[in-house]
Amino acid sequence: MSQNSPRLNLPFLQPSQAQKHVTHNEALRQLDLIVQLSVVSMNATTPPAVPGQGDVYALGASPTGDWSDNPGQLAAWLDNTWHFIEPVTGWRAWDQDTDRLKIWDGSAWADPPVETQNLPGIGIQTGHDATNRLSVRSPATLLSHDGSGHQLKINKASEGDTASLLFQSNWTGHAEMGLSGNTGFAIKVSPDGGSWTEALSIDPATGTATGAAVQANATDTTAGRLMRADYGYGPGNLLGSVSEASGTPTGAVIERGSTANGEFIRFADGTQICTANLDPVSCTTSVGVLFASASTTWTFPTAFAAGSVPVLSGSGGAVGRFAGIDVPSETQVTLQVLCATSDATAKAPSVTAIGRWF
Numbered sequence: 001m002s003q004n005s006p007r008l009n010l011p012f013l014q015p016s017q018a019q020k021h022v023t024h025n026e027a028l029r030q031l032d033l034i035v036q037l038s039v040v041s042m043n044a045t046t047p048p049a050v051p052g053q054g055d056v057y058a059l060g061a062s063p064t065g066d067w068s069d070n071p072g073q074l075a076a077w078l079d080n081t082w083h084f085i086e087p088v089t090g091w092r093a094w095d096q097d098t099d100r101l102k103i104w105d106g107s108a109w110a111d112p113p114v115e116t117q118n119l120p121g122i123g124i125q126t127g128h129d130a131t132n133r134l135s136v137r138s139p140a141t142l143l144s145h146d147g148s149g150h151q152l153k154i155n156k157a158s159e160g161d162t163a164s165l166l167f168q169s170n171w172t173g174h175a176e177m178g179l180s181g182n183t184g185f186a187i188k189v190s191p192d193g194g195s196w197t198e199a200l201s202i203d204p205a206t207g208t209a210t211g212a213a214v215q216a217n218a219t220d221t222t223a224g225r226l227m228r229a230d231y232g233y234g235p236g237n238l239l240g241s242v243s244e245a246s247g248t249p250t251g252a253v254i255e256r257g258s259t260a261n262g263e264f265i266r267f268a269d270g271t272q273i274c275t276a277n278l279d280p281v282s283c284t285t286s287v288g289v290l291f292a293s294a295s296t297t298w299t300f301p302t303a304f305a306a307g308s309v310p311v312l313s314g315s316g317g318a319v320g321r322f323a324g325i326d327v328p329s330e331t332q333v334t335l336q337v338l339c340a341t342s343d344a345t346a347k348a349p350s351v352t353a354i355g356r357w358f
Contacts, residue, residue, distance in 0.1 A: 033076045034085060041097040042109050044075070051077035058093060058102075058109055072107070159183055168193075186211070218248050242266045244358055259301040266302075272357040274300045274310075280346035283321065283339035292324070293337040298351055304330040310355030317347035328353065 003012055013020050033056060043060035047067055057075045059067050066082050067075055074085040087093075087104040092112070095102050102109040121128035126137035143150060156163035156179060164178025172193040180186055186201040199213040213224075218231045229236070233253050240252030249268035256265050262276025281293035304310045308330055314323035316337040326334040337349050 029078065030085070033074070033078075033083075034091070037074075037091065037093040038096060039074070039093050042093075042095050042102060047075070047082070053077060053079075058087075058095075154178065187213075218250070242268050242357070244268075244270070247358075257302065261299050262301040264301045266357050270305075270356045270358050272302070272304055272310075272355055274302065274304075274353040275351070276301065277348050277350045280317070280348045281337050282344045282346050283316075283337055284342050284344050286342075287338070290338045290340060291342045292339075295334055295336045296349075297332055297334050299332040300330075300353060302357070304353070304355040305358050306330055308355050310353040312351060312353045314349055314351035317349045318345075321347065321349075323349055323351065325351070330355075 003014065011026055033054075037056070039056045039058045042058045044057040044067070045060045045063050047057075047063075047065045048055075055077045057067075059071055059073055059075055061071050063071055063075075070084045072087075074087055076083045076085065089104060089106040091104045093102050093104070093109065094100075095109075101112055103112045104110075121130075121133040122135070124136045124138065126135045128135040143152060154163045154165070160181055162178070162180050164176050164180055166173050167175040173190060174193065175187070175189050176196075177187040178185065180188070183204050184201055185204070187199050188196045189199050190196045198211050200209055200211040202209050209226075209228075214226050215222075215228045215231050216225075220231070237251075238253050240255060242249065242253070242255040243251035247270075251268070253268045254265065255267075257263070262274055264272060264274045266272050276298060278296055278298060281296065283291045283293050285292045285294070300310075310328055310330070310333075312325045312328055312333055312335075314325060314335065316322045316339065320341070321337050321339045321343070324336050324338050333351075333353065335349075335351065337347075
């Protein structure tokens with residue numbers, strides 16, 4: 001029969017043994033050390049100058065002094081001397097230095113394994129509940145990459161459910177963004193957590209934006225709203241083809257063009273200006289006290305609005321010459337150049353017509 005127990009190496013009382021109390025007390029003392037094991041510190045290397053009775057230290061790999069021959073063992077101060085115990089795999093010890101439980105894994109004191117799968121909840125510096133199964137109370141939360149990028153995924157069961165981020169002040173919601181009741185990304189705001197305004201909604205099929213923060217139509221000039229590209233003007237649509245619908249501009253601001261009959265400019269408000277330098281003419285035909293050129297018909301480079309009468313002005317091409325202009329139609333006008341004296345020199349008159357294209 002062995003003289004010691006197989007697990008804790010406690011001494012057995014032997015038949016006909018004298019002074020059995022010595023063996024019994026030795027076993028009790030060893031039990032007192034290792035049962036409910038609590039150590040002053042882990043990985044200790046230097047014996048304390050004044051150890052306390054019953055203090056236990058978990059020695060590191062390279063202890064010094066009185067501990068130097070017992071790396072990895074437990075050192076207990078009893079009756080003014082050190083006693084050493086070899087820990088066994090699976091022993092548990094409370095580390096008084098860090099207030100943490102440790103387990104001897106056969107070579108070192110390690111943190112006990114923690115089950116991380118299918119937990120009912122986790123509360124970090126706060127409590128969790130059935131709804132908020134992950135609760136964190138902290139000045140900040142860091143989610144970093146493991147190799148390259150990092151994604152935060154918020155999934156919902158079906159289109160009609162909600163997957164969003166809710167921003168609160170004193171537990172009252174004031175802003176929310178995400179997928180709320182559909183698959184279109186939206187941003188909502190609230191002054192009180194009860195009434196909500198959808199400030200921005202993005203169509204998942206087209207990527208276009210609507211909402212209270214976006215211009216609703218071409219005539220919407222509400223302060224603070226974002227201008228839509230198709231309702232406002234910029235480098236991409238300032239110049240181009242003008243158009244309108246019921247008097248409201250729907251195209252560019254300015255349209256410029258030319259034909260064999262001259263040049264024209266159209267503005268989004270309906271204004272149209274046509275100009276031309278006509279063929280040179282001479283003034284040799286006597287008309288009363290004046291001399292005139294042959295009559296010329298100018299067909300406008302683009303027509304004015306049907307039924308409208310543009311306003312015309314012109315130059316005879318030189319000092320002393322002037323243009324005599326007939327009543328125009330929306331497509332053309334007849335004119336001739338007049339002069340106080342007969343002038344056979346051919347000079348080009350210029351004309352301008354101003355009206356509306358709608």
